[in-house]
Amino acid sequence: MALALVAILAATSGAITAGRRLLDAPIFVLRGPERAEALSCFERVDDQIMGGISQSALVPSYDGECASFLGVVRTDGGGFCGTRSRLLSKPLNLGGYSGIYLRVRGDGKRYKLNVRTSEEVGELVYQCAFLPPAEMATVRLPFTAFRLVKRSNPVPSPPPLDPHTIYQLGVVLSRFAFGEESSNDAFAAGPFRVDIEEIGAFRDELDFEAAIDEPGAPVARSAGPPLSAGLQLWPEGEEPRRRGGLRARLLRFVFRRVRGTLRQRVVARRSERASKLWALRKQGRKLSELRRAETAPTPAPDAEARRGS
Known part of the structure; x- marks a missing residue:
């Protein structure tokens, strides 16, 4: 199903219609005065951890309007770059929401959003692929579109994503789609860049598949503080050890x-x-x-x- 959703994302010009009742609740605001604090919550995870030579960073954008996840990805020894929030010591409960949204602008490459639902620093994460549009827009990924993977390989008969225990969010560019036998057809080695304004949770009263908002689509904003106001991050270097014997x-x-x-x-x-x-x-x-x-x-x-x- 996730591969079909990728095709929908690539072809959809907009799936938000008049009368749709959407509510956005920001988690990481990567623009304006909140950007510096949000950037401090992220860390990079490139293929250098397995002997690769790719490099990336999440930094303020050139125009100063948002943040840019950029770098150079190489296929020698790996073939991926990623940025992710530091592990939460207390999970984020998104049980009242329908999925994750990103305000993004892309470079023609297909990326993946990672969601970790366990405090274990392991290789199991939920992933959903998305193709950022050329102009800044909101991409919406329902929780039902995510699939459990281990080192990008799909896990057979996995449980659905549990939105009540979100410990980590991340964006990845990889030469693999889902599994080492499945290549990302919108991948190219070399420089890359995707601009990110905001990452958050959305609530939709209608079940729908992944979509990109039309410009000016009516969306309500949560009246409360950003969800990031309640985040409790593990201090750097003090994340819980992986379990096991x-x-x-x-x-x-x-x-x-x-x-x-x-x-x-x-x-x-x-x-x-x-x-x-x-x-x-x-x-x-x-x-x-x-x-x-x-x-x-x-x-x-x-x-x-x-x-x-």
Whole structure:
């Protein structure tokens, strides 16, 4: 169902009609005087945690009107960049709402919204893909559109998302759609940028699928303070440890060691290649020629033998 919703998002010019009763309750306001405080609630999570070389940041936008999630994503060793709110020490209860909305402006790439419903810092999250429009607009993702994944792979027969215990929200750009065998057809390695004005919860008295608001669509705003006013974040470095026995702790220890080794190898390989390129460049060789030589197919051994005979 989620893949069908992605197609709806890509094709929908607007699904908010007159008479629809919508109520928005902001959680993170990433514009105006509230932006600095909201930005402090987020942390980045890129593929460097698994030996990749992608980099990203959530920063004030160039025009100063909102925040920009931007960076450079590479497919070497990973292929994803993400930003997420720090884990809440007390969950956010969104049981009275229909889903999550984002005020966003995109770059033609498809992103995913992550929702964590457990205090465990693990690999299980609920995801829903969305394609931000070219102009700033509100994208609405009902809770029913989210699916449970583990490392982007769908979990078989999962329970539905429980909106009563929201511990974390995040935005991810990944080369995978849902599962490593399913590629994101709106992904391209290199620079990316999506502008975000606001992330919040919405209530809709009508059941509907994911949609993008039309400009000027009538939407009521919650009269109370932003939901972020009641958020209780874990202090940095003090988030609860993952649960599990001795086997789980050993696996995490091995993973951290392997991750560190992979990072060192990537750094060493890039440094060695840069040194070689610089030495050859000083000899007057063009970098474009060197790159073509590196990517040229290697002749088969029997072909080389025939040439020498």
